[in-house]
Amino acid sequence: MTKEEKAVYDRAYRARPGNKEAKKAYNNQSEVREAHAAADKAWKATEEGKISKKATALKVRCTRVGITVEYYDSLPKKCSFPRCNALKAGGMGDWHMDHNKITGKFRGLLCFTHNRKVSDLTLEEAEGVVEYLKSVDV
Numbered sequence: 001m002t003k004e005e006k007a008v009y010d011r012a013y014r015a016r017p018g019n020k021e022a023k024k025a026y027n028n029q030s031e032v033r034e035a036h037a038a039a040d041k042a043w044k045a046t047e048e049g050k051i052s053k054k055a056t057a058l059k060v061r062c063t064r065v066g067i068t069v070e071y072y073d074s075l076p077k078k079c080s081f082p083r084c085n086a087l088k089a090g091g092m093g094d095w096h097m098d099h100n101k102i103t104g105k106f107r108g109l110l111c112f113t114h115n116r117k118v119s120d121l122t123l124e125e126a127e128g129v130v131e132y133l134k135s136v137d138v
């Protein structure tokens with residue numbers, strides 16, 4: 001599927017009737033629905049589609065934490081956690097965009113391991129973790 005064919009497909013897809021009954025009717029047209037799904041899958045399998053999908057996903061991730069793709073691109077790709085020497089993100093391969101879950105503000109890039117450990121912690125909870133670990137040091 002060429003970029004132009006994909007654009008035609010996308011326009012037709014977006015032009016689907018918006019009301020609930022019409023959507024239900026559309027979804028009951030299995031041939032049309034399957035053709036759209038196949039066209040979308042074929043597009044995503046192309047190099048251009050993969051790049052587009054990846055770029056869109058990055059933009060969505062950046063938007064969620066209030067930064068631009070340009071800012072993300074300017075960041076050194078390394079873990080921000082103290083004394084972490086990870087130069088690869090681990091996990092699915094993308095650096096984790098750590099952000100304050102209350103304010104939503106971006107804090108830094110973390111590797112998979114440190115994102116799992118600190119992403120949901122507040123400063124108070126982190127201090128509690130330190131206090132706990134010191135108290136049970138065995």
Ligand SMILES: [Zn+2]
Nearest residue numbers: 079084111114
């Ligand atoms: Zn790390």
